[in-house]
Amino acid sequence: MxxxxxxxxxxxxxxxxxxxxxxxxxxxxxxxxxxxxxxxxxxxxxxxxxxxxxxxxxxxxxxxxxxxxxxxxxxxxxxxxxxxxxxxxxxxxxxxxxxxxxxxxxxxxxxxxxWVVRPPRRVQEAQLRMTPYAAEFALQHGRDPRAADYVRDLELDEATVTEALAVNACYSPDSLDRPVDPQGDAGPSLGDRLVGEDSAFERCEARHMLEPLIARLAPRDRLVLRLRFAEGLTQREVGEHIGVTQMQVSRIIARVLGQLRVELGVDLPVGSLAA
CATH class of the missing domain: 1.20.120.1810 (Four Helix Bundle (Hemerythrin (Met), subunit A))
Known part of the structure; x- marks a missing residue:
């Protein structure tokens, strides 16, 4: 109350x-x-x-x-x-x-x-000691305290001081709706500048998991995957390269991808094979 x-x-x-x-x-x-x-x-x-x-x-x-x-x-x-x-x-x-x-x-x-974003307890407590100290220090010395001042006068370790100085924004982080240009309200916001989901990360992770599995494939199966997905040849061109029909290439690809899906237990992003 x-x-x-x-x-x-x-x-x-x-x-x-x-x-x-x-x-x-x-x-x-x-x-x-x-x-x-x-x-x-x-x-x-x-x-x-x-x-x-x-x-x-x-x-x-x-x-x-x-x-x-x-x-x-x-x-x-x-x-x-x-x-x-x-x-x-x-x-x-x-x-x-x-x-x-x-x-x-x-x-x-x-x-x-x-705290909007809660740092570790030791950092919170250090930051709360540092705040009034900084105000008093500025009045006495005409400048803001440096990390070494906090370490010396408050008997804090340097790592904690560094973390505490970095968490000021945890009290009130900027809104994603805040305009990037403080002079104008019609421009892009912080949220507009954030990148969306990047499928490259997903492909990178999939390639990392696929490498040992592909290494165990038969030489012709590995060649088919490389020609089709890494070099970008059509199924007909792959068939001409290895001396089989387009239908056979399609069956090889379907069989190998099915095998890899079973071993991974997940669906394969097509782009993950393009490496």
Missing amino acids: PVSIVPVTTSPSAGSERRSELTADLFDRIAATDDPSERARLTDEVVLANLGVADAIARRYRRRGTSADDLEQVARLALVKAARSFRPDRGHDFLSYAVPTIRGEVRRWFRDHG
């Missing part, structure tokens, strides 16, 4: 220190009351006070082919979960608990819902 939360009505300039103080005070009040409705109300205020944190985490994963609203909802739900389960008596600041919780929920959502 979508989470509809109205931002807290505090000054937009309120900094992290003010938010931390407000959050700590709210949790103190939660611990001091036994009224369930009051605890729920105060927990809602914790969520409102830290809403900007959840939204900021969601923004780091935008522009990945997924809905910004979906990301925001996932992050906010994770914030609610963190606020309800946080225990101040364990001596931790709320955000030190909430931020990993929110980030983990967003990453899990990406892992389960964000």
Whole structure:
């Protein structure tokens, strides 16, 4: 169910220190009351006070082919979960608990819902670590990170980094209906550029299976097949070449093809013999 939360009505300039103080005070009040409705109300205020944190985490994963609203909802739900389960008596600041919780929920959502074409799990997890790292690196260094930067700072192996960099399109691959020319809508689409079924592959496979079978044929049978299908002679011309009638050539071809079909257990593409 979508989470509809109205931002807290505090000054937009309120900094992290003010938010931390407000959050700590709210949790103190939660611990001091036994009224369930009051605890729920105060927990809602914790969520409102830290809403900007959840939204900021969601923004780091935008522009990945997924809905910004979906990301925001996932992050906010994770914030609610963190606020309800946080225990101040364990001596931790709320955000030190909430931020990993929110980030983990967003990453899990990406892992389960964000991929159109699903790569291996290790690549998914590496890619999700690399995305926020790349944004921070670009801000600090004024350029995109190279593979070596990911390997060094994230302690990933080079092969995984290479695969992860290559799977960006798995989030949202181009539609086959997208025009090849982005400036015009009337031109050919990506789908139009895809080749259809190529019978050459089928013929190649058939020839590969036929080679050992043809090698076992009688010399005259092999000659008839070569003349008829490889050199393209007519049955009459084949008969003249080997000294038999056209009818005999027809019978030889029918017998040999029938034999090959039985041994292969499949129909023979005629073109497969033209080699």
